[in-house]
Structures are given as C-alpha cells and as structure tokens.
Amino acid sequence: MTADPPRFGVNYTPRTGWFHSWQDLDLAEVHRDFTALAGLGLDHVRIFGLWPLLQPSRSLIRRSALDDVASVVQVAADCGLQVAVDVLQGHMSSFDFVPAWLTSWHRRNLFTDPLAVAAERELAAAIGAAVAEVGNVFAITAGNETNQFAMPYHPDPQNCSPAEMGDWLDGMVAAPRPALPEAWSLHSFDSAAWFDDRCPVIPAHATTIGEATTVHCWVFTGMTGVCEPGDPLLATLADYQVQLAIGAAADADRPVWLQEIGAPQPWVPADGAARFVADSLQPLLTSPQVFGVTWWCSHDVSRQLVDFPELEHSLGLIDERGEIKPAGRAIAELIASAQDIVRTPRGTAVVFPASDTSTGAGRAVTAPGGPVWRAWQELRAAGTSAALVSSDLADDQHELAARGITDVIRPR
Amino acid sequence: MTADPPRFGVNYTPRTGWFHSWQDLDLAEVHRDFTALAGLGLDHVRIFGLWPLLQPSRSLIRRSALDDVASVVQVAADCGLQVAVDVLQGHMSSFDFVPAWLTSWHRRNLFTDPLAVAAERELAAAIGAAVAEVGNVFAITAGNETNQFAMPYHPDPQNCSPAEMGDWLDGMVAAPRPALPEAWSLHSFDSAAWFDDRCPVIPAHATTIGEATTVHCWVFTGMTGVCEPGDPLLATLADYQVQLAIGAAADADRPVWLQEIGAPQPWVPADGAARFVADSLQPLLTSPQVFGVTWWCSHDVSRQLVDFPELEHSLGLIDERGEIKPAGRAIAELIASAQDIVRTPRGTAVVFPASDTSTGAGRAVTAPGGPVWRAWQELRAAGTSAALVSSDLADDQHELAARGITDVIRPR
Secondary structure, eight states, rough: OOOOSEEEEEEOTTTTTTTGGGGGGHHHHHHHHHHHHHHOOEEEEEEOHHHHHOSSTTTTTOOHHHHHHHHHHHHHHHTTTTTEEEEEOOETEEEEOOGGGGGGGGOOOOTHHHHHHEEEHHHHHHHHHHHHHHOOEEEEEEEGGGGGGSSSTSSSOOOHHHHHHHHHHHHHTTTTTTTTTTTTEEOOOTTEEEEEOOOOHHHHHHHHHHSEEEEEOHHHHHHHSSSOOTGGGGHHHHHHHHHHHHOOOSSOOOEEEEEEEEOOOSSGGGHHHHHHHHHHHHHHHTTTEEEEEEEEEEEEOTTSSOSOOGGGOOOOOOTTTOBEEEEHHHHHHHHHHHHGOOOOOOOOEEEOOOTTTTTTTTTTGGGSSSSHHHHHHHHHTTTTOOOEEEEETOOOHHHHHHHOEEEEEOOO | OOOSEEEEEEEEOOOOTGGGGGGGGGGGHHHHHHHHHTTTOOOOEEEEHHHHHHHHHHHOOOHHHHHHHHHHHHHHHHHEEEEEEEEEEEEEEEEEEGGGSSSSSGOOOOOTTTTHHHHHHHHHHHHHHHHHTTTTTEEEESSSGGGGGGGGTTSSOOOOHHHHHHHHHHHHTTTTTOTTTSSEOOOOOOHOOOOTTTTTOOOHHHHHSSSSSEEEEOOHHHTTTTTTTOOGGGGGGGHHHHHHHHHHHSSOOOOOOEEEEETTTTTTGGGGHHHHHHHHHHHHSSTTOOOOOEEEEEEEOOSOOOOOOOGGGOOOSSSSSSBBHHHHHHHHHHHTTGOOOOOOOOOOOEOOOOOOOOTTTTGGGTTTSHHHHHHHHHHHHHOOOOEEEEETTTTHHHHHHHHOEEEEEOOO
C-alpha cells in the first residue's frame, strides 16, 4: 500500500493561453504558475502536451516540442514540484487535438492501425526519454481519457474491442518504461470504464495495466439521473469510485490515484466548491491504497478563449487573474493537515458482482444509482464508511484479510 | 489585360520539414530556399500558413504566428521575390489542417456557421495587416482549394450551396483588402469548380470574385478517363483551362493566373517533366490575359515525411537535397526567354454553353473529353490554337472584338 501521507497535486492548465501556450512557451509564466501552486502546498503537477505539436507527421516527433516539455518539467523541479506527464492529447476539456496524419483523408484507427500505434509508442518513448533526466517525473500516462475516442457517442468514434484496447494500452504503457524505470507508467480513462458496458477500456484494464489504478471523478457524468445539482450526495462519488477501484483489483495493495476530480458548476455551486473539496477528499484519503489526489484544475480557463463548456472557466484552484479561489484555499487547508490523516482499512465491505475480465460486461451494476451504490449509500447514511469488494474476491478469507475487511454485505 | 512579360513563380514547399517547419521556423533555411528559387529567375513565391497554428482558438490569432508569416515575406523581399499569401490551410497535399475548434465535438460548418465565418475573416484581415508593411505582397488568397472541404467525396464534407459559397468567398476576399489595398484579393479552387456540377464554387465565382481568375491544373484529376499517363495530350490541359477561364469571364480583360500546375508522376514520367513544363506553359503564355504561372512546387517533400501520396515527393523544381531538377531548369529557360513571348489574342474561338450563373449547372459540358474539349482539340491538331468563349458572349460582336475573336466554332 502507498505511503503516508497522501500526495496532493493539480492538473496544470496554464493560466495564460491554456494549452495553446505550448506554441508560445514562456517559462517565466510557467514559473509564475508553478510557484503559486507550490504555495498551496501541492507536491506535483500533471502536464499535458498537445499531440499535433509533438508529432505533426507520423514520422516527425519535433525535438523542440520534446525540449519544451522537458523545460516545463525542469521549472516544476525548480519550484519543488514532482511531475506526471501525459502523452496523447488527444482529448482536453471538450476539444480533440488529433494530428492531420490521423484525420480526414488520412483517417486511421488510432488504437488498431499498426503504423499509427507504432508511431504513438515512439512518441511515448520519446517523451519519456526527454523528461527523464530532470529526475522529478513520477508518472507517465498514455494520454488523457483516451477511451473517449472509442466511445460510440464520440462524433467520429474509433472502433476498438476490449481485447484490442488491452493490447494498445499494454504497448503504450510499456513504451516509456525503459526511459523512466523508476516512474509509474499508467493509463487514464473516464468513468465509462467503470460504469458503461460500451467502453472498451474495462475494469480489468484499469486494475492490471500500469503500476496503479487511476480514477477520474466527474459528477456531471457520474451523477446524472441520480441526484440534482447542489445535492450533498455529489461529494460521495469520489470515495465511491475510489473504493470501487480498490475493490476491483486482485492486488489488495494496488495503489489508486484519484488523478482527476473537479467541482463543476452548476453541479457544484461556486459557493460550495470549498466544501466539495473537503467533503469529496477527506473520506477517501484514509484508505491505505490511496496514493493521492490530483485536482482538476490549476487555473480557470481565460474568458478570452471561447467555445469551452461554461464550466471550464471556473474549475481552477486559481482564477485567470492569479487569485487563489476558495477551492484553492480548501485544498491548501487539507494539505496542511494531511500529516494527521490516519490510513485505516474499512472493516465493512459491500460486495459487487465481478464484471467479465475479457469484456467488462456486467460492470454497469456498480454505476451510481444502482443496487451496489444504494447499499453503499445506506451504510454511509447509517454512519459506516464501507469498502467495496468484487464478488470474485469476497469468498476468499485471505483476500478479505489482506484488505482488512471483516464484514461483507451482499446487496440483493 | 495584364502586362508583358508573364510572371513566373512557385508554390513554396519548404525543403526542410515541409509546412511543419512553421513550428520551428528557421529564417536561414527560408533564405536558402528563396535564394535558390530566385536563382531560377522566378519573381514570386506563394506561401501557406497552417490554420491551427495561426488560430488555435476561435478567439485567438497568435501574434507570433502572424509575425512568422511576415518574417517569411521579408525574407522573400530580401531575395528579390514578391509574395502571394494564402490564408486558410486548410487543405495541403492530401492533409487537412483544421483547428480543434472546428472539429469533432466542436464541429461547425466552416462556410456557413456565423461564428466560424467571422473568425475566418478576422484571420484573413490579420494576415493582411501582418504582411502589408513589407510591400512585396501582390496577392492574398482566401485559402488553398478551400472548395475541397465542400465536395461530396470529402471524408467529412461541409454542406454549402453555391449561394452560400458566394457569400463566404465575398467575405473572405473583402476581409484583407483594407490592409492590402494595392494587392489582389482572390480565392482558389481545384478544377471541380470548372467541371463538376457538385462543386459549390461555380464558374461565376471564379470569374467575378477577386481581381483575377485563378486556375489550378492537375492532370491526375482533370484527365482521368481522357488519356493515359504519359500521353502528350496531358500538356494541353493547362492551356485549355486557361482559355476556359478567359472565355467564361464577362470582363474580356480579366486577368487569369495559373496559380497551380505541376508534373505529377506517374502521369508525367520523371524524364518527361522538363518537356511537360515547356509544353504546358508555352501555349498559354501568349494569351494577353495571362498574368503568369506559379508552379507546384518549389521543393520535393522529404522522404523523411510519410503518408503523402507518392507523387508529392517528386513535384519540386528542386529536390530534397537542394539540387535543381530538370523541371527547374526548364522553367528557368522559359523565364530567360519570357521577354520574347508575344501576347496575341486568338482569332478562332470554340463556343461553350454558358453554365448557370447561380448554380453552375451545365459546366460539366466543358470537362476534358466532352464536346467542347473535342472541338478545341480538333482545332489544335489542325494547327489552330483556339480560344474558348461562353455562349452568352459569343453573339455579341463587341465582346468578340474585345477578345480579338474573329471566328467562332460551335461544337454540336
């Protein structure tokens, strides 16, 4: 299990120019942003290059773009921050950044086309090599929620079976390892991997590929139809997803990283953001497997940039003028008391039916609003913070003991 | 009519890094390339920015990207070259470069969406303003063959009627004029505008919007089904298209600019490229309305870049190592003798049925292989270089006189 105390970081959304700032990289601005973030007590940033800038041709990985990523990593080091680097962006805040060699006349399946996949692995390896020297990169992620490109509701979905996705993820996670042998190499995905049977990233991929399981928690997708905006129940989603990630893993000690969580308006009202931070994070930080939390995001998207979903302009811990917001102060307070967090396994666990390890079929039973969720919430309402555990582990006393589980509840 | 002698230029495809070189702009390399081109006797270059680099957000036109375009224009001036600038790329050599704010989750119709169109006009105006000061920009074009995005065979076609396209072109051509009052402001399109009734850019747009009519001549699209690769007939297409552009314009003196023509393998064998240059250009350069020729392209696309149609690696006047190719020497010879070209109207003209001025319907009758083409070729085979003239002009003796036409041939 991961070490105490939990780690706290932020997904870095540059204050000036959002990710378009890569094209006009100003390290002084990065330093300004990172200094402010370090000042909140955060220990790491997750950073995101843009794919078309890094690899504008299938055969061209720009040296200067790699150097830019490495320079940002160095600035983080100068500010006392560790760094997680994502490779394929890919999808960012409703925008898709896909290079011309994969689109339109050159459309290739980014998950299954052999030439595309080879090029993506080369990029992952090149980014790993570019950032390794600084020494503060603790994780590299294949890309930000790359599963979104394979969802049927995407405007231009890429067909990919769970088996094909597993191969793709294996390759992407393996590629940067030689350059970063000490770092985690991971993948990320939205909650569809946990709750939506149409998603080719399945719980088995989440819990076996890479050194830790990542969790992205967004109430606007996870809680639609379960409760209304403003409901205090929204703040329980993160703990639920984290417990699900712990309970789905065959390895009882597998770390879980809450890699994205944010307080999106109007689901979370502006004056409720600080409380949402504390209410979302405090419960889950006690679980021994929790590596840490990386908040989404560092800075509000500037109003000078348009076409974003409205909520993206208010997700920051810091506003577009550089002022720390209530959510920023709330996370700083949480960090200040993080030494006092007691990591304790939960004795009571709700059993959920294991999903198919080849297809993910059956996973939707764990979605918010379903029977597993209701049983877990009933315990919570009665004062018990429960774990979750997969049905294929729940009959094994060694497995339960390894997790500190003494009571199992089987919802009907 | 345009002044003697005709102008000769080249579409600039940077020798190192193709258009990806904008991201790592090295003005010394541009200077090297332009020096070589000026050495062939060329008087201008046509240059192409990449839209996602210039305008990565609908509300963000990057100052530094505009400065880069202006710097390249300045290097051209330093090398004694004039410049034509294209705004929206858009489509380049099989690749589409479209910013994220117009694709995927943010797909908008680039021709009809009011917010998109407003942003595009802003970019056209901004580019015009950025390059005006140098003083050597003689033309600005809305974009490279932007009609391709509206063709039904495009992988993701944008619906656009001829009327909507006319409005769009009017706006795009008007936008940079205040900044460049002395320059031509134009639009460009492939031969579908002349020959394909599905194309929303119609002959009336070609011959009335902007100060001159542009012609792009590609034998691999224009001559499919008409003759085989290697046929000497291929070299007649450019003259035919130019005569059609002259004969379709109500203004007898409207300049025609052969803005793109290349010698694509295997249609034109490598050892036939030099001859194709001379055979294609010599006939048309005598027409008084011909402003000049801009060859496609300056430099072969490097073999280090992949996924291009094979022919793109051999279209240059100069190869990827900087060696001048036979086609480059051929155009240099043509330029060296350009002073001797006698501009003479053609006394014999083939009448073609006017296409509908609102829809372009009927234009396909002029396509290579059709009755107009055959009549024109028969005259050519008999030793007569004929003009073409639209049926709505052919009964007006003043119109015919203005064009120097004394005999009209009406194909059955």
